[in-house]
Amino acid sequence: MENIEEDKHFWENILFPNQELNSWPVDEAALSGYYDSSSPDGGASSAASKNIVSERNRRKKLNERLFALRAVVPNISKMDKASIIKDAIEYIQHLHEQEKRLQAEILDLESGKLKNPTYELEHDLPILLRSKKRREQLFDSATLKNSPIELIELRVAYMGEKTFVVSLTCSKRTDTMVKLCEVFESLKLKIITANITSFSGTLLKTLFIQADETEKDVLQIKIQTAISALNVPQSPMSI
Amino acid sequence: MENIEEDKHFWENILFPNQELNSWPVDEAALSGYYDSSSPDGGASSAASKNIVSERNRRKKLNERLFALRAVVPNISKMDKASIIKDAIEYIQHLHEQEKRLQAEILDLESGKLKNPTYELEHDLPILLRSKKRREQLFDSATLKNSPIELIELRVAYMGEKTFVVSLTCSKRTDTMVKLCEVFESLKLKIITANITSFSGTLLKTLFIQADETEKDVLQIKIQTAISALNVPQSPMSI
DNA sequence: AGCCACACGTGACAC
DNA sequence: TGTGTCACGTGTGGC
DSSP states (O other), X not given: OHHHHGGGSTTHHHHSHHHHHHHSSOOHHHHHIIIIISSSSHHXXXXXXXXXXXXXXXXXXXXXXXXXXXXXXXXXXXXXXXXXXXXXXXXXXXXXXXXXHHHHHHHHHHHHHHHSSSOOHHHHHHHHHHOHHHHHHHTOHHHHTTOOBOEEEEEEEEEETTEEEEEEEEEOOTTHHHHHHHHHHHTTOEEEEXXXXXXXXXXXXXXXXXXXXXXXXXXXXXXXXXXXXXBOTTSOOOO | OHHHHGGGSTTHHHHSHHHHHHHSSOOHHHHHIXXXXXXXXXXXXXXXXXXXXXXXXXXXXXXXXXXXXXXXXXXXXXXXXXXXXXXXXXXXXXHHHHHHHHHHHHHHHHHHHHXXXXXXXXXXXXXXXXXXXXXXXXXXXXXXXXXXXXXXXXXXXXXXXXXXXXXXXXXXXXXXXXXHHHHHHHTTOEEEEEEEEEETTEEEEEEEEXXXXXXXXXXXHHHHHHHHHTBOTTSXXXX
C-alpha cells in the first residue's frame, strides 16, 4: 500500500503543506480511483472512500494544529505528540505563574508609588538607614544623579518639655524638601511649627518638633542619622 | 465487538480515570484473552496483542494529555480535539500578548518611579489631572484608606513679580506634608519661604513661591488642581 | 439519509 | 532484538 509508505515524512507534510500533495505518492484522485472505480460495487464503496478522505483530512488538520501548537511553545524537548501537549500544558502553567507574578509586582509598584509617592516611609526607612546595599539599590542610576541632598549644617537641640529644635542648612535640589519631610514624618515627630526659607540654592529649615515619649538622647541621634542618610558622603556636618 | 462499543463515553474515561476500568465492559485481561487465548497460534499473536495494548495505552495517554490541556485553557468552545488544540494555541498567544503588556507596564512604572520619586511630574501630572479613570485606578483600595489629604481650605493668590502666595489648611494625616511638598516640587515652583504650623490635627501652610516664566493664570489653576487631586472628593475648597 | 468525530486494530518505520 | 510512535482504513454512534 502506498498509503502506508507515504507517512515516512511525518511533519514534513505539515511543514510544507503546499508540497504535500506533490510529495505524496497518492492524492485524492488516485484514492478515489482506487476505492471507487476498481471496486465491484460502485455506490457503497463511494461512501467508504468519502469517509476515508474525510478521515484523512481530519487527521491532517489535527496534525497541523498540533504542529502549530508546537510552534508557539518554546523549549520543546521531544517531537512526540504527547510530549508536545505535555510541554504546552507546562508552558501554559508557567505563563500563568508568571502572569500572577507580574500582576503582583505591578500592584506592588502602583500601591507603593501612590500610597507614598516616595517610598514606604515607616517601612522602608529603617531598612534604608540600616542596609547600605538596599539604599544603593533604590537610589541607583537615574535617581542618584541629581537627588542626593548636600547637607551643609545640621543641629538638633533639646529644649525641654519633649520639644526639640531642628535647624539645618542644605543645598536645594530636586526633592530636597520632600525627602526632609519624609524623614520627619517617618520619625513620627509632631511638627509644631516649621519655617523654610530658600535663597540662592540654599535651603534653611527650622522646626519645632515634639516627641511622643522617647527619651531625648535616642531621638536626637535618630534625627541626625536619618537626615545624614540622605546626605552625600563627603559633605561636612556638625552637631 | 465490545472494543468498539467501549468508547461511547469519550472523555468520561478521562474525566474519571478511576472508574474507567470498572465502567469499561472490557479490560486488559479480557482483551488479552480475546487476542491471545482464542487465536490458533499462541506466540505470534502474543506480540500482536502486546502491540495492541501498547497502542491502546498510547492513545489513552494522548487523550489524557489532551484533556489536561483542555483543563488549563479557559473558554473552550468545542470539545473537538482539533478545537482544543486551536483554543490552546490562541490562549498561549493571548498570554504572550498579556505578558508583554504587563512587562511594559512594569517597566513604565519602574522608570517613572526612579526617575522622579513623585510621579513623572510634567508627564504624569497632566494625565493625573485629566483622566479621572486613571486616577481612580491609581488611588484605589489600600491607597485610599489612610492617605487622602482632607483639604479644608486652599487659596492661591498672585502677588506680582511672578510671585504667588499659597495658603492652605488641611487635616494632618500620614504623609500630608510629604504629599504637599511633592506637589510643589512637581510644579517646579521656587519656594521662597514657607511656614508650616500644626495644631490639634490641623496643618496650616503658607508659602511664597516664584514661578519661572509661566503666566499667572495657568500656574494658579495648576496649583489648585494639583493639590485638589490629593484631596478627598467631598471636602470644601475655596479660591 | 448524510455527516462528523471518534477509538480501534494493523503494518511500517526508527532507534 | 524489541519497544515506541506513527498514519492508515474501518466500524460505530450522535446529530
